[in-house]
Amino acid sequence: MATNAKSTRSKTNKIETIHNAEDFLLTQLPISQALRNHLTFSLGKSNSWATTRDWYQTAAFTVRDHLMSRWVITRDAYRDANTKRVYYLSLEFLIGRMLSNAALNLGVAPELSEGLQEIGQQLEGVAEMEPDAALGNGGLGRLAACFVDSMATMDIPATGYGIRYDYGMFRQSIEGGQQVENPDNWLRYQNIWEVQRPEHTCEVKFYGRVVQVHTERGTERHWIDTESVVAMPYDVPVPGYGTQTVNNLRLWSAKATKEFDLLHFNQGNYDKSVEGRHGAETISQVLYPNDTSESGKELRLKQQYFFVSASTQDILHRFIGNNSDWETLPDKVAIQLNDTHPAIAVAEMMYQLIDHYHLTWDKAWSLVTRIFAYTNHTLMPEALETWSVDLFSSLLPRHLEIIYEINHRFLQMVNQHFPGDSGLLSRVSIIDETHGRRVRMAHLAVVGSHTVNGVAALHSELLRTTLFADFNKIYPGKFTNVTNGITPRRWLNQANPLLTELLTKHIGSGFQKDLGLIQKIEPLAEDAAFRKAFREVKAANKQRLAYKILQKTGVAINPQAIFDVQIKRIHEYKRQLLNVLHVITLYNRIRSGQAKNHTPRVVIFAGKAA
Incomplete structure (x- = not known):
């Protein structure tokens, strides 16, 4: 996940030059004065009736002031340098509380602590008022958060992509020795650290059917009669430590294409009037919906495709805004798949390049296999994600066609190199024919990526020798190791x-x-x-x-x-x-x-x- 050193160096120099040249008045104020200003002008309160939550908000606004100028400058510098970027796709980002981390990374933590003490508050108590962002569950999500933090600290141009969940798994309390679950409504008081970007919304399609159409370019496959939702982006700044760089975490929220049906409302059918909105927004409502039911499984796959499609469209939109030669796509774009949750991105990128940008299959596949890399998190075969072909056919019919074609060409290649080994073909096929026809997402990720890594030396070695031994034989050198680190x-x-x-x-x-x-x-x-x-x-x-x-x-x-x-x-x-x-x-x-x-x-x- 490296980037061009020269472009990174010029980008860093540019950030420093602009910072020295600009006079950002908001961040020139002593923090103690900035806190008082925000209490009055942002919250409309005085010291005498400010709560601890009010002081958290004033502290967050104050630190945010220091973030925003660096964030804008970083973004503009990346755009002007047209540098290669890492795009980290993850269904989870366990970023934790932002206030103390941002203050530390920006170098203002001591001054913030002193400023709060002057007004009778302690930083630790104020920071406790910030809810944990309910964007992740455990190690996989914390790894993603550590990576985006580290990339900003190393001045690597990078963007994280995920889902802006309305609710976490649940808020836990212990009563009488028993766990009690309540909704984890972390957005109840809004999120000071995010900025909505309505100008970058994307349309994401589901269901429908595929037809064959004859055009001047030849015979094409068109995905029609679909249902759509709008992906609304919310950006969260990711400040590096000891550097001017502030990278971006873009989180997608699902919105209905039509939020309110006035006709149904006027007819007195009030539930029906907002049915479309509720159906669409369910996609980004809960982190890890219960997938024991068929509807739960469908919602889970919807979540994965929703954020992958929006992110892929966003990446390509940014690329074509600065580049005209598709051959340079791997020189500008590197996409890391954090586990199999975003593996559908391999098929989605093919769909975008072939159906929307009209590249040939061979050209598109050559680009895809130079863009993607995949991080595997588990050695247990039963924990590897699979989806039924029936569900795929209903929800994403065009993508199932593309996966079939990827698999057909892949198995042809394997058969040429290992002729007559039907057992090998069955084991490595992206479509599992032995358990009711299922799409193996890990296999799709391996086939579509130039590099696959485990998260510890032993884990990566076992990937090569056990779980993916067949793939290691087919693709010698594809498997490597990146040991899990911490910030x-x-x-x-x-x-x-x-x-x-x-x-x-x-x-x-x-x-x-x-x-x-x-x-x-x-x-x-x-x-x-x-x-x-x-x-x-x-x-x-x-x-x-x-x-x-x-x-x-x-x-x-x-x-x-x-x-x-x-x-x-x-x-x-x-x-x-x-x-x-x-x-x-x-x-x-x-x-x-x-x-x-x-x-x-x-x-x-x-x-x-x-």
Whole structure:
């Protein structure tokens, strides 16, 4: 996911030049004054009756002022340089709270904290008022968020694409020891960090049928009698750390093409008058709808195609606005598929290039296989996404035709290189004929991508030798590894401020941008004073956690014990039950006298159940 170094360098220089030349009055104010201004002019309140939520909003508006100019300049610089861009497609972005992260990345966190203290507020308490953006569920979504943060920090021109969900999975509370689910309405008070972009709306089509039409270009396939929804984009800024770059996260919200039917309303049929609107907006309403029913499965596939189609149209619109030669498409566009959720993008790109831009099949396929790369997240065959051919045929009939053609040509190629191996053809086919005819989305992603990566060295090696061993034989060199990383800004600086302070004191703050510099602490392993300080930090953090658990649950735990923590979705494949069996085994060893010199252990589980 690299970009042209020269264009990146010129882009960065341009950002710095413009920043030095412009006088952005809003960001020249002391933050304490900016906070007071926003309380008065943005919220219409005075100090005397401002709530903590009001102070959160004023703090967010103040930090947003520092973001906006850099965001505009970054976008203009990318456009003027016509640079290659990475487009990261993911059904999830677990971005967390924006205020503290943006303040840190922009370098204004200390001043913001001081400004809030001047008016009697604490940054930590104010930041707690921000709802978590309900755009992701777990590791896959957090990986996406880390990547877009890191690309901005590395000055890589990049855009994330996803769905602007109205509701998260659910808001969890524990009552009487039981999980209670409530709607996760994270947009209840609107989202200060987003900007609606109605000028970039796209039409996304479903259902209909495919007909053969004779034109001056020859015989063509046309997708007609479709139902449409409008994809409305909302942009969220992604600031890099220690740089002027602010990249973009574009999230799509589904809107009806006709929001209100006046005829039905005037006839007294009030439910019917808004039926179209409700049907369309369901697409972006909930993160991970229940897909145990057929209607749930259809909604899930609708979600995937909805954001993929809108994103693909947006990418191509941007490309043709600056370029006239289709052969340069792979020089300007790199698309990363985060798991199989956006894998339909391979077929959608072919649909756009062939049906809308009238490229030949061979030309379009040559471009597609130089644009896409695919990140695999699971080794379990049963967890790989498949869709029934019947559902595909109903919802996306033209795309099913395209997938059939991709598969036909792919299997022809395989048969030429491995003649007579019918078992191989059956195993690698994009269409699974053995389980009621299903479209294998992982196979589509592998066939349509130039590179496939796992998320850890062992995982990637097992992909090559087990799950995708056949594909590795067909495409030697296609499989590679990109080890899952973290952004140290979130997961060290913010999650563990005491440890960050200790590290900064001994090795400087450079590790917050280049985590490789963390190796500088290695010699300190022999420093008794450092080891003592390190243990004190760990003990203080455990004390804080013990106090929080006592507050929340009334259970007192021993901070001197080992904390054995598993925080994941409560789900059978996350293996919490295996952990419980281990706890029972340890307990039985203690009872039977087998555990000599046993260190006390506190086992802590957390997570949301299904």
